[in-house]
Amino acid sequence: MKLIMAIIKPFKLDDVREALTPLGVQGLTVSEVKGFGRQKGQTEIYRGAEYHVSFLPKIKIEVVVPDDLADQVIEAIAKAAHTGKIGDGKIFVMDIERAMRIRTGEVDASAL
Amino acid sequence: MKLIMAIIKPFKLDDVREALTPLGVQGLTVSEVKGFGRQKGQTEIYRGAEYHVSFLPKIKIEVVVPDDLADQVIEAIAKAAHTGKIGDGKIFVMDIERAMRIRTGEVDASAL
Amino acid sequence: MKLIMAIIKPFKLDDVREALTPLGVQGLTVSEVKGFGRQKGQTEIYRGAEYHVSFLPKIKIEVVVPDDLADQVIEAIAKAAHTGKIGDGKIFVMDIERAMRIRTGEVDASAL
Amino acid sequence: MKRLPWGWGLGAALPALLLAMPAFAEDGPPKLDSGDTAWMLTSTALVLLMTIPGLALFYAGMVRKKNILATMMQSFAICAIVTIVWCVIGYSLAFTPGNAYIGDFSRVMLSGIADHIVKGNDTQAFVLESGIKDVAGVTMTIPETVYMMFQMTFAIITPALIAGAFADRMKFSALCIFITLWSICVYAPIAHWVWAPSGWAFQLGVLDFAGGTVVHINAGIAGLICALVLGKRVGYGTDNMAPFNLSYAVIGASLLWVGWFGFNAGSAVAANGRAGMAMAVTQIATAAATLGWLFAEWITKGKPSVLGAISGAVAGLVAITPASGYVLPGSAIIIGVAAGVICFWAATSLKHMLGYDDSLDAFGVHGIGGIVGALLTGVFAFAPLSATDASPDGTAGGLDQLKLQAIGVCVTIVYTGVMTLILLMITKLVVGLRVNEEEEREGLDIVLHGEQIF
Amino acid sequence: MKRLPWGWGLGAALPALLLAMPAFAEDGPPKLDSGDTAWMLTSTALVLLMTIPGLALFYAGMVRKKNILATMMQSFAICAIVTIVWCVIGYSLAFTPGNAYIGDFSRVMLSGIADHIVKGNDTQAFVLESGIKDVAGVTMTIPETVYMMFQMTFAIITPALIAGAFADRMKFSALCIFITLWSICVYAPIAHWVWAPSGWAFQLGVLDFAGGTVVHINAGIAGLICALVLGKRVGYGTDNMAPFNLSYAVIGASLLWVGWFGFNAGSAVAANGRAGMAMAVTQIATAAATLGWLFAEWITKGKPSVLGAISGAVAGLVAITPASGYVLPGSAIIIGVAAGVICFWAATSLKHMLGYDDSLDAFGVHGIGGIVGALLTGVFAFAPLSATDASPDGTAGGLDQLKLQAIGVCVTIVYTGVMTLILLMITKLVVGLRVNEEEEREGLDIVLHGEQIF
Amino acid sequence: MKRLPWGWGLGAALPALLLAMPAFAEDGPPKLDSGDTAWMLTSTALVLLMTIPGLALFYAGMVRKKNILATMMQSFAICAIVTIVWCVIGYSLAFTPGNAYIGDFSRVMLSGIADHIVKGNDTQAFVLESGIKDVAGVTMTIPETVYMMFQMTFAIITPALIAGAFADRMKFSALCIFITLWSICVYAPIAHWVWAPSGWAFQLGVLDFAGGTVVHINAGIAGLICALVLGKRVGYGTDNMAPFNLSYAVIGASLLWVGWFGFNAGSAVAANGRAGMAMAVTQIATAAATLGWLFAEWITKGKPSVLGAISGAVAGLVAITPASGYVLPGSAIIIGVAAGVICFWAATSLKHMLGYDDSLDAFGVHGIGGIVGALLTGVFAFAPLSATDASPDGTAGGLDQLKLQAIGVCVTIVYTGVMTLILLMITKLVVGLRVNEEEEREGLDIVLHGEQIF
Numbered sequence A, B, C: 001m002k003l004i005m006a007i008i009k010p011f012k013l014d015d016v017r018e019a020l021t022p023l024g025v026q027g028l029t030v031s032e033v034k035g036f037g038r039q040k041g042q043t044e045i046y047r048g049a050e051y052h053v054s055f056l057p058k059i060k061i062e063v064v065v066p067d068d069l070a071d072q073v074i075e076a077i078a079k080a081a082h083t084g085k086i087g088d089g090k091i092f093v094m095d096i097e098r099a100m101r102i103r104t105g106e107v108d109a110s111a112l
Numbered sequence D, E, F: 001m002k003r004l005p006w007g008w009g010l011g012a013a014l015p016a017l018l019l020a021m022p023a024f025a026e027d028g029p030p031k032l033d034s035g036d037t038a039w040m041l042t043s044t045a046l047v048l049l050m051t052i053p054g055l056a057l058f059y060a061g062m063v064r065k066k067n068i069l070a071t072m073m074q075s076f077a078i079c080a081i082v083t084i085v086w087c088v089i090g091y092s093l094a095f096t097p098g099n100a101y102i103g104d105f106s107r108v109m110l111s112g113i114a115d116h117i118v119k120g121n122d123t124q125a126f127v128l129e130s131g132i133k134d135v136a137g138v139t140m141t142i143p144e145t146v147y148m149m150f151q152m153t154f155a156i157i158t159p160a161l162i163a164g165a166f167a168d169r170m171k172f173s174a175l176c177i178f179i180t181l182w183s184i185c186v187y188a189p190i191a192h193w194v195w196a197p198s199g200w201a202f203q204l205g206v207l208d209f210a211g212g213t214v215v216h217i218n219a220g221i222a223g224l225i226c227a228l229v230l231g232k233r234v235g236y237g238t239d240n241m242a243p244f245n246l247s248y249a250v251i252g253a254s255l256l257w258v259g260w261f262g263f264n265a266g267s268a269v270a271a272n273g274r275a276g277m278a279m280a281v282t283q284i285a286t287a288a289a290t291l292g293w294l295f296a297e298w299i300t301k302g303k304p305s306v307l308g309a310i311s312g313a314v315a316g317l318v319a320i321t322p323a324s325g326y327v328l329p330g331s332a333i334i335i336g337v338a339a340g341v342i343c344f345w346a347a348t349s350l351k352h353m354l355g356y357d358d359s360l361d362a363f364g365v366h367g368i369g370g371i372v373g374a375l376l377t378g379v380f381a382f383a384p385l386s387a388t389d390a391s392p393d394g395t396a397g398g399l400d401q402l403k404l405q406a407i408g409v410c411v412t413i414v415y416t417g418v419m420t421l422i423l424l425m426i427t428k429l430v431v432g433l434r435v436n437e438e439e440e441r442e443g444l445d446i447v448l449h450g451e452q453i454f
């Protein structure tokens, strides 16, 4: 199994989720994160004190899928999250050794 | 070493932490996440605009343990986080190559 | 490529980011997390109900770097995040199989 | 057009004290009453509380996180802008005799407002002159400064209400220009029609105790036009636009409720039985509307929402506004329930049927609620409450009065609709109306003001 | 039972003006005073502010995130429900003569409240009739509408206080039913006993200036019964139930403090020296209680908490309530410190010893604080303050008065305890009292109202 | 030194009613006026609202998350502490005759404040005695309790303003000690100088209607000294110290604005034309200052910030405070714009040039704004407004009056500067002033109070 971790623009979350459902992805986990990258933030000024907002709000999606689904999932995410503007984000892939569904104790592929 | 990543129901956090202490787990990291899965959320209606809450609040626990402890830890988490109702969550296991304790510079097993 | 995941004290974030820039690290992702470890929290009392704050606020940095940069990055983080006091945090290293930049479709090293 | 002043539209200009202190007219200048002045000073503070922080919170509690500060800023900046506009020209245009359609320039920069001050104090109470021979002015028991201030708070909240319609997407520069123009060209004349003794609606006998037409229908229709001209928010209908922190909206609605006592009971311009009855029916209608919306929603959608309850409360406050000095508690319950149910339908069904994006339902709640209230005032007006010395019979509800009310409503709708459209076009030419799509996505807080909340 | 009215329980019905304007009784109908009316209109707004948004924020600031909106909704919905109940039947039951235990139906739907209105205004001030031959009524200087409204805000806040005890777990439908019944069957009679001239406690001479028994002991005991009947929250004692956003509680406590000036100084029913002294002792006792709780906590727990400071403030406000028109500043400090320290002990130790789960300490603060205040009123009452024309000696604190106070406290405890239990049982039969465990875990915001904050 | 009382500094002690009710001086004790009393009771509530929750929110909205509760606690605890200090000794030192520099002990523990109470009510209004033969006292129309309470709210907010300068780093124990000493040794004497008829500044003819010197310059300078003595916050200039939740600051500023009506219009000590004009110029200057800061920032920094708008509002409120009873609307606009622009410069440039860390700009807004206002009062005073029976010509602005104003400003700066330094040193000796670095990093909420928000 693979853990696909995608950092995307927040307003693309619903698009991405909808793109994954047809592929049979039944679950995923998202977190609010802040990203630092080529995309530059704004400057905030509070009574003369300037703070450059170098960290921009992003959404991190973590989804574990069977090996054979990984390519399609990556492609689907990349397509759905694409705007072509700087800051669209990244997709990283890692190997998952084991998975378990807590409710049933099922493991690996059937746990997803 | 293994990184054990568990997505659980929020109110189970204390139970899980208490279940890990006897095993000698001395540290772990948790984040608030939102989960999408088989468990269905509620519908929110704001003046006629309906939003289906497909993302439910979950807690993600990340704990790095020596290889030999992994099985026990997985089991302990699974047991403590179990309610038997849909949405109990998942446990994923990944390989960790290196670990370091920032304070002392200790590495690997002794860094945990 | 390696995913370097560092759990650090919140006020060290800017130092760490600044330490990484000279190494050529162009992006990273941070999340607010809560850490449980040797460092002990405070006790909160609300009208006689005591809650021990066992989880302390930490920042998790996730940065993906080419293999050859990993050592320097780890070192730089460790140095910048160091205070020598308990609770300084950990650095974990994982293997990343693939990476993709959503905007351009570039993959692996050139995606970082 | 020239009728006896018994059929006044009055509202905030209620000559309630003609009765209470008949001696005034007889000899010497009208006297100040410290109790009435105390209540009007308090009412002024209460109505200001409605806009800042009341409305600021009510509106900010319904938007997404990225627009919370910008939404609060709208109310706050409008408060500052309209204060200056009112002081420079607005008050003069609204409350000096002029003609039936607009006042004159005699109070520009509030000139002359200190004329009666001798040794630090007003030596006589304010008389709102009719400027028309044979038509008596409205004699009050408070200094002119206090009347001017009380009216200013009405002039402030009205454009601030409109902001609910264009929230989340209007440029701040556009807001500054549009609101300045609107306050002068729309608010001041309509206030003059209805509340100045020389105004045509006042003379016609349209009843509007505390601002159903002047404030709510006016703001509601202007809001609708804004929503139509600016267009829908980016992502409307697809993105999740759930309120970020509805608890702010609850605080805001609560402060609106409390502050509205100043709005309605203050419109008696005295601390007397009329103020007491206005406060009572305000409370009762608001509670009835809260429960009306709440149960309508509970029955049709399955759950009684908090946003529903507070929206109902505001709908009730709006609807009882024109009626508050004229109706009895029983009628207040009916007006309240009607407002709650009808506004519920307007905000949850009508809006979606018609397809405009009135972000925070300025039209659905204030426009519709104001119309409901203005018309029902014509139905339920209880004669002894509106009676005065000059008009001992008062005005009773009925078909005749309903017609007058309908005229008031229609003319207001047409005038504010057309003028708002013109002023928006002017503003568009000068600075443009809307931020661009990317800015809208990023959020107005950071884009317009360079700030954000956590 | 029938004594001269000098020993009235009075409280909010204080015949302060018998003194100030003795002419009333002599000839002509009692006259309205615009200054007194202004202050009572203001006081009404202030007391409403206590419930919404004051209490809504105070309570919402102490619950977990998932219950914040539902907790605010409790205060808001109770405000709407009780308004209608009061208008329909509550006011009539409480403030018409009836008998010693309950009023009659003469003011149902507020019928007759507009009777004295001629030409838009009340021609005479309100007299709270005793209905008993040879016992004078309480003559006021304000219109009846204002008195009715002022009393309504008391009727609103009392059940809203109870909600602190069943927060986090009661069904909203159960709340609607229970509060309606409670307002009619518990609040109205007790208000009648203590504040109507025909009430037995009024006649007996129980002192309760602004509602120690009627409001606080009443709500506190009802809260205790609710906590016992509903049972503990799921996870009580094991889960972390730390307040999500204590800053709301600070805002709420602050608004309670400010609003309480209307509650206590407004209970003079006039803008006079009695109101001034009531405001002063309210401020002083509250400050003393804040510091009392704060230092008690600092010494025993090592840190002075913010929740402690604001809880102390509320405890002080509660305790000075029955005493506020009768005691001098020095006594106010003693009452404040006593309330702060004793309520600290009740909320942090007694509750855990007895093991009930009164979520937000409705009993620990309002019940205990109310009892402390009611009894100390009997100790510290300063005769010249409670003196009137009819009773030129006033009532001095001492063993005799302490006994009367204890009778008032005990009867209230028993009556409200028993009745609350019965009404809860009825409600349970009709719709059930509590959400189920899973719903409670998920949180009332989403489960009951379909909404949530960020 | 002994001059006729026509040149009083008056401020909150304005003998406005000498004019309105000349009968008082002639025969019998001065009479209470219920309307004036109603307004002063209301004003007291409004000024308390400024501190809790107004200032608590304004300040808490500008700090980082970890210090939000501790910042609110500062305002809340100061409210409690100063209440007791004022009751025990402060009021006596400020408002009894004593000598030109300090009052006496005749009102310690408010002894004698109930002396005129007969049958529950004050039989006569309060006269603020001069204690000097041939110099008349200030005769009021309200009870002494009300005057004492109104003044108490001023005594509360002044030290609470200072807290903005040492926010984020002072120990709570140090705060308790320092504020107690400061209230007695700095606030009480300065209030005596300016507002007691025996005070030297009063006699000299320094104009300070509602507290430009006594409240704002005083607090601003004390804040500057605190900032210098305590030193910069850990991480100042490097860490991100952006406000966590600026929306709180908007609510706070709004409540300050509304409450300031009580502060300024209440300083007329009557519900009359002077109060009306004071309210009007307060509103106008505040709006002008809001727009002044806003546009200054828009032009120089590119964006109009919300923090800028609300800071401008507070700067305007501060600057109009000493002038509010003496100037006309046109002057109010000038004072407002000047305050907005100058305070913008002080808070954004001057502070950085001089390099002190005044966390929330207590000095930049209150100190500078107060000085601007105090001096411009001397320029713009309009004679008919300050005129009275005793001084029929009033005081007109001009070089002479400007000099007097400058004297008032300078002496205040020196006295408060030196005394604040001494009291800080004493406090440092007793408990230390600052938390240690690690505690400061962790945040005062958890370290000092053992609590935190989400």
Ligand SMILES: Nc1ncnc2c1ncn2[C@@H]1O[C@H](COP(=O)(O)OP(=O)(O)O)[C@@H](O)[C@H]1O
Pocket: A007, A034, A035, A036, A037, A038, A039, A040, A056, A058, A085, A086, A087, A088, A089, A090, C026, C027, C028, C029, C030, C062, C063, C064, C065, C101, C102, C103, C112
């Ligand atoms: N090396 C990296 N490791 C982890 N996260 C990264 C890395 N580089 C970029 N990111 C994340 O991806 C986001 C987008 O990157 P950015 O450089 O701004 O634009 P783009 O993806 O278009 O090149 C960043 O905000 C950050 O969250």
Ligand SMILES: Nc1ncnc2c1ncn2[C@@H]1O[C@H](COP(=O)(O)OP(=O)(O)O)[C@@H](O)[C@H]1O
Pocket: A026, A027, A028, A029, A030, A062, A063, A064, A065, A101, A102, A103, A112, B007, B034, B035, B036, B037, B038, B039, B040, B056, B058, B085, B086, B087, B088, B089, B090
């Ligand atoms: N494939 C997946 N990848 C990542 N997270 C998942 C995945 N499937 C489920 N989850 C997480 O697990 C949670 C529970 O899953 P769900 O399908 O609702 O119930 P259950 O675990 O009982 O099957 C989800 O809310 C989500 O956070």
Ligand SMILES: Nc1ncnc2c1ncn2[C@@H]1O[C@H](COP(=O)(O)OP(=O)(O)O)[C@@H](O)[C@H]1O
Pocket: B026, B027, B028, B029, B030, B062, B063, B064, B065, B101, B102, B103, B112, C007, C034, C035, C036, C037, C038, C039, C040, C056, C058, C085, C086, C087, C088, C089, C090
């Ligand atoms: N085994 C672990 N797995 C995951 N995170 C850990 C682990 N041990 C510690 N951490 C994280 O590192 C943080 C610091 O650890 P702690 O034991 O308090 O101090 P130190 O790093 O100085 O030994 C913890 O708060 C937690 O977030």
